[in-house]
Amino acid sequence: MDAIENLLTRRSVRKYKPDMVPEDILSKILEAGTFAATGMGRQSPVIIAVTDRKTRDMLSEMNAAVMGSGGDPFYGAPVVLVVLADKSVGTYKYDGSLVMGNLMNAAHALGVSSCWIHRAKEEFETEKGRELLKSLGITGDYEGIGHCILGYADCEMPAPKERKKNYIYYVK
Amino acid sequence: MDAIENLLTRRSVRKYKPDMVPEDILSKILEAGTFAATGMGRQSPVIIAVTDRKTRDMLSEMNAAVMGSGGDPFYGAPVVLVVLADKSVGTYKYDGSLVMGNLMNAAHALGVSSCWIHRAKEEFETEKGRELLKSLGITGDYEGIGHCILGYADCEMPAPKERKKNYIYYVK
Numbered sequence: 001m002d003a004i005e006n007l008l009t010r011r012s013v014r015k016y017k018p019d020m021v022p023e024d025i026l027s028k029i030l031e032a033g034t035f036a037a038t039g040m041g042r043q044s045p046v047i048i049a050v051t052d053r054k055t056r057d058m059l060s061e062m063n064a065a066v067m068g069s070g071g072d073p074f075y076g077a078p079v080v081l082v083v084l085a086d087k088s089v090g091t092y093k094y095d096g097s098l099v100m101g102n103l104m105n106a107a108h109a110l111g112v113s114s115c116w117i118h119r120a121k122e123e124f125e126t127e128k129g130r131e132l133l134k135s136l137g138i139t140g141d142y143e144g145i146g147h148c149i150l151g152y153a154d155c156e157m158p159a160p161k162e163r164k165k166n167y168i169y170y171v172k
Numbered sequence: 173m174d175a176i177e178n179l180l181t182r183r184s185v186r187k188y189k190p191d192m193v194p195e196d197i198l199s200k201i202l203e204a205g206t207f208a209a210t211g212m213g214r215q216s217p218v219i220i221a222v223t224d225r226k227t228r229d230m231l232s233e234m235n236a237a238v239m240g241s242g243g244d245p246f247y248g249a250p251v252v253l254v255v256l257a258d259k260s261v262g263t264y265k266y267d268g269s270l271v272m273g274n275l276m277n278a279a280h281a282l283g284v285s286s287c288w289i290h291r292a293k294e295e296f297e298t299e300k301g302r303e304l305l306k307s308l309g310i311t312g313d314y315e316g317i318g319h320c321i322l323g324y325a326d327c328e329m330p331a332p333k334e335r336k337k338n339y340i341y342y343v344k
Binding site for chain 2: 001002003004005006007008010012028030031032033034035036037039041043045046047048049050051052055091093094097098100101102104105106108109110115116118136137138145146160161163164166167168169170171172
């Protein structure tokens with residue numbers, strides 16, 4: 001897809017089919033994520049690509065617990081990409097967000113729907129979250145930035161909200 | 173340009189020609205910025221598009237002052253897009269970062285080079301920064317997220333740094 005068109009037509013999708021994203025597509029999305037800009041090119045983020053159902057469901061439960069609600073905060077999406085970033089790098093939060101942006105934009109370019117789900121910070125501050133990081137060999141002081149859920153939309157593409165007035169101010 | 177190729181080939185450019193970015197190109201870049209995802213679609217960011225030389229130079233000086241150094245932190249780029257976001261919205265820092273990402277990716281798609289320049293936060297906490305916001309009619313508690321400098325590269329495209337090992341962890 002044309003790059004500008006892609007940026008304008010990406011939407012956040014909140015209802016998914018159970019169909020898995022093929023491995024080669026997922027791999028392209030992840031690669032685009034790693035090419036996001038980071039402060040001084042220090043690459044402070046990491047991405048955990050979860051396709052294992054059990055782990056996906058565990059994260060969903062942990063996320064719901066942070067919210068204090070039931071249901072599946074991942075809207076049925078079969079893939080969850082968790083982005084975390086190294087707090088010892090001053091730009092970590094911005095860096096991780098840019099990775100999230102590239103993941104969502106790349107997904108859309110490849111016909112895969114996505115949505116940023118928050119509360120990764122709180123999730124990975126829990127004992128369970130810390131254990132998951134440790135089991136993967138992720139050491140250091142990582143903070144959860146966001147979950148990029150991926151899958152195939154089980155709904156019409158949502159229409160974009162109107163852009164707010166005064167989004168842009170010109171100083172010519 | 174193809175959307176995936178665009179995400180993979182964008183680079184941060186640190187040397188610019190003085191040539192101005194045409195208004196129609198700039199306007200497309202800005203539009204793509206406003207279509208970045210934001211938490212609950214609340215559109216917490218604003219973008220100040222600076223093409224006025226005097227204001228651009230003032231921001232450059234303010235930025236250098238935060239660093240405590242001389243020189244032009246904007247590397248000669250003629251356009252500075254300042255992204256700020258409304259601190260009263262919980263996701264403001266992530267929202268603003270996604271706008272920055274879309275601006276940089278859209279610029280690259282249109283043959284315009286870019287770089288994220290930090291210290292917008294400190295810059296807009298100064299009296300001078302607050303005054304600039306006020307003069308534009310930007311009220312409310314906005315925090316500087318970043319400067320997206322734009323222009324035409326006066327150098328070869330930098331080669332990408334090697335992606336770090338262990339950027340991606342799979343849970344299959």
